[in-house]
Each structure stands twice: as C-alpha cells, then as structure tokens.
Amino acid sequence: MVELIYENSDWLPFFTKALDEIDAEYRLNKIDELKLDLNQPPDNILYINRISPSSHTRGHNHAYIIGEQYLEYLASYNRTVINDYRTINYELSKVEQIKLLKRHGLSYPQTVFGSEKEELIKAAAQMPLPFLTKHNCSGKGLGITLCNTVAELKEYLNSDAYIPSPDGILLLQEYIKPKNDRVTRVEICDGKLVYAFHSSTEQGFELCPADACRIEAKSQAVCEISEGDSLFTYLPDFTHQIVSKYIEICNDAGFDMAGIEFVEAINGAIYTYDINGTTNYSPDVEKASGDMAKKAFQKLALKKLK
Numbered sequence: 001m002v003e004l005i006y007e008n009s010d011w012l013p014f015f016t017k018a019l020d021e022i023d024a025e026y027r028l029n030k031i032d033e034l035k036l037d038l039n040q041p042p043d044n045i046l047y048i049n050r051i052s053p054s055s056h057t058r059g060h061n062h063a064y065i066i067g068e069q070y071l072e073y074l075a076s077y078n079r080t081v082i083n084d085y086r087t088i089n090y091e092l093s094k095v096e097q098i099k100l101l102k103r104h105g106l107s108y109p110q111t112v113f114g115s116e117k118e119e120l121i122k123a124a125a126q127m128p129l130p131f132l133t134k135h136n137c138s139g140k141g142l143g144i145t146l147c148n149t150v151a152e153l154k155e156y157l158n159s160d161a162y163i164p165s166p167d168g169i170l171l172l173q174e175y176i177k178p179k180n181d182r183v184t185r186v187e188i189c190d191g192k193l194v195y196a197f198h199s200s201t202e203q204g205f206e207l208c209p210a211d212a213c214r215i216e217a218k219s220q221a222v223c224e225i226s227e228g229d230s231l232f233t234y235l236p237d238f239t240h241q242i243v244s245k246y247i248e249i250c251n252d253a254g255f256d257m258a259g260i261e262f263v264e265a266i267n268g269a270i271y272t273y274d275i276n277g278t279t280n281y282s283p284d285v286e287k288a289s290g291d292m293a294k295k296a297f298q299k300l301a302l303k304k305l306k
Contacts, residue, residue: 001045002026002301005070007052007063011280015048018294024301032063034070041077046304049083052278053091053137064092080304086254087277094136094171097275104249106242106272110174117157124150124172132173135165146175176271179264184235186243187279188250188258189296190303195289196238197282200231234288242270249275256300 002024006012012028019026031051051067071085090096094111101108110128113136114120124131124147133153135143142163147153153172156162164170181201187194246260259279262272281293 001043002305003029003043003045003047004050005029005031005047005067006050007031007067008050008058011050011052011278014281014294015050015297018298019301021294022298022302024305031067031070034066036070036073038073042074042079044079046301047074047079047081048301049081049087050278051088051091053088064088068092082256082300082304083258083277084254087258090253090255090275091277092137093167093169094134094138094274095169100249100253100275101272104245104252106245106249107270109176109271109273111171113169113171115168115170120157120170120172121150121154124153127172128174130175132171132175134171134173136169136171137165137167143170173273176263176265176273179266179268182233183261183263184240185259185261186238186240186246187281187293188243188246188255188260189293190256190300191247191251192296193238193243193247194293194296195285196235196240197285198233198235200233232282232285234285236289242272246272257297 002019004012004015004026006028007030009030016026049067049071051064051071053064068085068088071081071088074081075085090100095113098108098111112123112127114123130146130148131153133143133145133147133156138144143165145156147156178201182198183201184196184198186196242262246258249255249260250258253275255275255277257277257279259276260272261274261276262270264270286293
C-alpha cells in the first residue's frame with residue numbers, strides 16, 4: 001500500500017498512473033484535510049511526500065505547516081517515506097537550500113536576506129547590480145523582481161505591488177546572466193541521474209503589469225510551466241561533473257527524488273540556485289526520454305515496497 005500525501009491534485013496524475021502500471025495499491029491523503037490520532041501509530045506502508053511549498057499561492061495557507069508536522073510524526077515511527085521530513089525544510093526555505101549548497105562546496109548567487117524594508121535597502125547598497133528579489137518561501141515566481149538600482153528596490157518595497165513572503169523573509173540575490181540564454185535542470189531519482197534538460201531564457205524578462213519600472217525574472221525563477229511548453233530541450237547522454245555533487249546532496253538531505261537547477265554564467269562559472277523535491281515532470285521531456293522519470297520512480301517505489 002502507498003499513501004500519496006498531497007496538496008495539489010493537479011500534480012498527482014504522473015504518480016497515480018505510474019503506480020497503476022505496476023499494480024501498486026494506493027490511497028490519497030489531502031494534507032489540509034488531515035485528521036490524525038496521535039495516540040495511534042501510522043500504518044506501516046510506503047508514504048510519498050508531494051506537499052508543495054507553493055501551497056499558499058492556491059489558498060492552502062497551512063498545508064505545508066500541517067504537512068511538516070505529519071512527516072515528522074511518520075519519522076517518529078520510522079515509516080518509509082519517499083522525500084522524508086528533512087526535505088520539506090529545504091523546500092520551504094531558500095536560506096536552508098543555500099546552507100546545504102555551501103556545506104557541499106557548491107557555488108550559488110550572492111544572497112542576503114532580511115525582513116525589514118529599511119535594512120533590505122541598506123543591504124542592497126552592497127549587492128552587485130542588477131540583483132533579484134525572491135521570497136524565501138517561494139511559489140509561482142511571486143516576489144521575484146529584477147532591480148537595476150537600489151532606488152528601484154526602494155520603489156518596489158514601498159509600492160502596493162510588494163507582497164511579503166509567507167515567512168516574512170525576502171532575499172536579495174545576485175542576478176547571473178545565463179550563457180546561451182538557458183538554464184539546466186537535472187532530475188535525480190534514488191541516487192542516480194534520470195535526465196537533464198535546458199529551459200530557454202531567450203525571452204529574457206517580462207514587464208510586470210502593475211509597474212513598468214519593475215521586471216519579473218524568467219531565468220532564475222522557479223516557474224510552473226504548462227504542458228507542451230516548447231522551451232524545454234531534452235539532453236540525451238547528459239554528463240557533467242556537478243551531477244555527482246547533486247547526488248551527494250540528495251543522499252545527505254533525504255531527497256529520494258529531486259530536480260536541481262543551475263545556471264552557467266557567461267564566464268563559464270556554474271551556480272546552483274534551486275532544489276525542488278516535489279518535482280513535476282514535463283510530458284514533453286518524458287516523451288523525448290522514453291518515460292525515463294516514470295520508470296525510475298516505479299523502480300524506486302517497488303524497491304521501497306519490499
């Protein structure tokens with residue numbers, strides 16, 4: 001038996017179809033409808049964490065908080081969980097991700113964080129230009145703005161367009177211009193490379209409707225991209241020395257499945273900027289790869305069910 005712990009049903013079909021194909025019985029647990037008797041142990045089954053860090057963007061403001069508690073409850077009984085309680089902390093905090101990257105010796109864009117507007121404006125004076133603003137607890141690209149000057153940041157923070165992060169923490173992050181107008185996403189499953197693909201940034205930036213002096217970054221945002229998006233380029237036979245580091249990170253932090261993104265700067269330097277545990281697989285990339293992610297997940301699920 002498998003329990004899929006989720007918040008957004010739109011992201012379940014990949015997993016339910018894969019489980020159906022291997023005849024694995026499963027049930028769904030919508031996390032913000034959870035009822036839990038702490039006097040009773042959880043069922044001794046396989047659990048799959050599909051709790052999204054962007055749940056607050058869909059009106060499920062407490063889903064990740066409830067989910068974090070539930071995953072820790074399962075851990076207290078040593079239940080088998082794909083992407084266990086440790087991963088949600090990295091999903092919910094870019095600061096925690098940066099600490100993880102630093103621990104493993106990986107480069108990341110220069111970043112500072114804060115919550116008070118005046119302190120952020122002071123910190124911006126020390127940032128390389130241009131720089132991005134980002135929510136620490138992200139979702140759908142909310143809070144991501146490109147600032148070419150400190151004055152633009154000040155104007156943004158004091159405008160009606162500014163939306164605080166759910167945890168109150170705003171990041172200022174160096175903007176790395178991508179070489180060849182693309183970023184790379186590497187999918188890892190069960191400690192192995194599944195595949196990689198490029199995502200084009202050729203369209204660059206898009207003016208925010210609410211304020212023409214603000215620009216929403218496309219290249220370093222974690223965006224939900226619709227099915228059939230032609231900006232993805234599957235990379236068969238992808239090899240890169242950074243993959244071994246990503247596998248090391250996944251093994252260290254509890255990510256049985258993860259999509260990790262990096263950008264290659266114009267000078268050739270590699271910067272990692274996002275670790276996504278509730279990774280969603282592009283149907284186009286899956287088709288091009290011969291359903292490699294689905295097969296990797298099925299193999300992982302069967303291994304964990306033994």
